[in-house]
Amino acid sequence: MDLIFLLLILACFHSIALCDLQGNALFALKNSLNPSGSQLTDWNANQVNPCTWSRVYCDPNNNVISVSLALMGFNGSLTPKVGVLRTLATLSLQGNSITGQIPEEFGNLTSLVRLDLENNRLTGEIPSSLGNLKKLQFLTLSQNNLSGTIPESLEGLPSLINVLLDSNNLSGEIPERLFQVAKYNFTGNKLNCGINPNHPCASDSTDRGSSRKPKIGIIVGIIGGLVVLVFLGGLLFFLFKVRHKGYKREVFVDVAGEVDRRIAFGQLKRFAWRELQLATDNFCEKNVLGQGGFGKVYKGVLADNTKVAVKRLTDYESPGGDTAFQREVEMISVAVHRNLLRLIGFCTTPTERLLVYPFMQNLSVAYRLREFKPGESVLDWPTRKRVALGTARGLEYLHEHCNPKIIHRDVKAANVLLDEDFEAVVGDFGLAKLVDVRKTNVTTQVRGTMGHIAPEYLSTGKSSERTDVFGYGIMLLEIVTGQRAIDFSRLEEEDDVLLLDHVKKLEREKRLDAIVDRNLNKSYNIQEVEMMMQVALLCTQASPDERPAMSEVVRMLEGEGLAERWEEWQNVEVTRRQEYESLQRRFYWGEDSVHNQDAIELSGGR
Incomplete structure (x- = not known):
């Protein structure tokens, strides 16, 4: 067994151990948040690699770097076990009904760049351990029931550029350093704001600290509003005109060897959510055809008995999620070829993104x-x-x-x-x-x-x-x-x-x-x-x-x-093989080499 293979095995063991640790922590988070029966169903305790779970994003080394669980209606609490996720850069839990305190262990998330717990029901004090998050840039704890003072340890966050603590029950002094960040908001608390006229309770991106700022902001807002109204009026008029003229946006596709085709986005059907819900029997698990990085695919039957495959995306809350959806719609719409899957239509709601394809009755090559x-x-x-x-x-x-x-x-x-x-x-x-x-x-x-x-x-x-x-x-x-x-x-x-x-x-x-x-x-x-x-x-x-x-x-x-290509490849491959074997012999038996088997053995049982 050569050294390369042993290193591969060691890397695999490390990866498995890492996945165990991260998977256990996130599964504990799921349980503490108290999700409904239809939420986070793919967060499976027996499948400890969380990089395949919805709303979890990893780097190429299977390190969890982002967890996005916003606007899901959770009413549980936060578990301290999340503190083991040392590679986590983004944690988004805004817009839920999470209760309890922010665990001190959140201060162990040393890679955290963005922490967003806005609009929950969190109580207790802001943990002073958050001062350990030296990479933190965005701290959003607005619209909770947090009390006590703002920890002075937050002054030691060198990367902080955005701190929003408004609409809580905080009291006492505001650390001076927090007035220097690009954006801050402390309004709606019992804090000592406004004593120094250069330190208003909420920042403004322009001319911060100037006494003229409120008036300028009002004037700019009025002018901006008028411009927007005029623009929207013109846009609505334009849409009204083109709709009544049967206008469709056209995209020209150059198909080699065939007559050029014109494809209008208007040919794509925009499905209603209820229509796809009925087609898939309320997205029943028995209709699941497969699952990938962007979501599950369900078999469905439309009202006219057309069989379809409905791809239900699960990352729309993530950065780039909506962009990814739009990209896929546009890309598949213009790529037309007999050997490419055709897009029938799509569906969007405030909380759902779905794509509809024809059902392939013989499934995939892998299946066959x-x-x-x-x-x-x-x-x-x-x-x-x-x-x-x-x-x-x-x-x-x-x-x-x-x-x-x-x-x-x-x-x-x-x-x-x-x-x-x-x-x-x-x-x-x-x-x-x-x-x-x-x-x-x-x-x-x-x-x-x-x-x-x-x-x-x-x-x-x-x-x-x-x-x-x-x-x-x-x-x-x-x-x-x-x-x-x-x-x-x-x-x-x-x-x-x-x-x-x-x-x-x-x-x-x-x-x-x-x-x-x-x-x-x-x-x-x-x-x-x-x-x-x-x-x-x-x-x-x-x-x-x-x-x-x-x-x-x-x-x-x-x-x-x-x-010709094969003969050329064989000549190159023979040469490479000879060089590799020569290198192996020198590595294992060279005069300067030490072939020590004990040094490369795997660790014992744990």
Whole structure:
């Protein structure tokens, strides 16, 4: 067992322990908040990794960085167990009916940047331990029943730029330092405000401390109000005119090889909430088709007996949640291709965001490979070839014929659906990112599924169309082998947990018979299997620059240009393998090396 594998195992143990700690703390928070039976149902005590839970957001290392539980009607209390979340940067619980005190343990949240507990029923004093939160920028405790004095420890918060403590029962002096932040509000308390005319109880973003400020604010407000009224009047007149002229906003889409199409957003149906509630039997759990990072997907039947799939987003309260919804609506509306999932319509309410798609009766490729029920047909080899080519064409369209290009960022068998004719339809654009070719491709958060994510995306956070090519290559391996991208059961026989490593090993040993899915019962063309495996390995090269573009992948699957690319890859791969083996020998047996087995053993039982 080599050192790299041992380090991987140690990293896995660390990640599991971290997830246990965070999951237990958040599950305790859920219980203390007293949610209703329909709230936070995916916060499962047996599934301790909270990074898959709704309203919980993590960084690429599975550290919880944001929890957003605003406006959910909780009437419980806050648990001190939250204090273990040392990586938490945002905690939003505003607009509930939470009672009790703010736990002293909140002072242990040393990464906290934003704490928002506004409009609850909190009592007791503001904990002095909040003075430990050196990264805190936004502190909002307005509209509660907090009492006592403002802790002097808050003066020691160097990053604080916004402190709102209005509408409580606070008394005593206000620490001088809090008057220096960009925005503050202490009104509606029994505090000693207004003694110094330069320290009014509420700040103003302009000309703070000036005696002329109230009058200027009134004048500016009146002028601004008139401008807004005039603007709204003109806008309403415009909307009235265009509505009666049958006006629709048009978006032009360049579809390669076909006549240009015009797509109007007016073609999308805006569903009523009640309509989708009835269609899904009140979003019954038995109708759940799947669940992803943005929410659950339900099977539904409309009043006209049309079967649909309703995607109910769960992150609309999060920063960017509504933006993400709008992005997905616009993106899917303009991306029109036979191998891309079509959007039927959408629904928005103050608390809900939903997308409506046609129901794919043959579900996903992953289902047909690994989850099909007894008596259901297995995907035969000709169908698998069509799926591979159809998926490639869909991705080629996203990358090379959309402007701006669209990167999917989670290409896998589970996200490729099958229509009634078993044609591939690429779905789940919830993880997609629009990339303007004139701008950088740096992302702020790694999205995707482990085993399918390209190495450069994991290490740098930079995504490009070549990250999709890598994911597509892994999907080809799924299609040929029927196996998952990561399978820990292989540890019993070998070291290759990753499907890619497993396939490379068998390819070097010329054992194609051991690669192909046994469910095919040897009903396949071995030359076509070999061709598909070669394309997969070309797509999953470590360097993104060496991977083919999706247009090249389409041509190779159609029989053009594969032989030359494969010969070049083999020459490079042999050289790399020799260099790696030479490096291993030097590492383990070199004169300056110390091969100490005791130093790399795992820790004992705990």
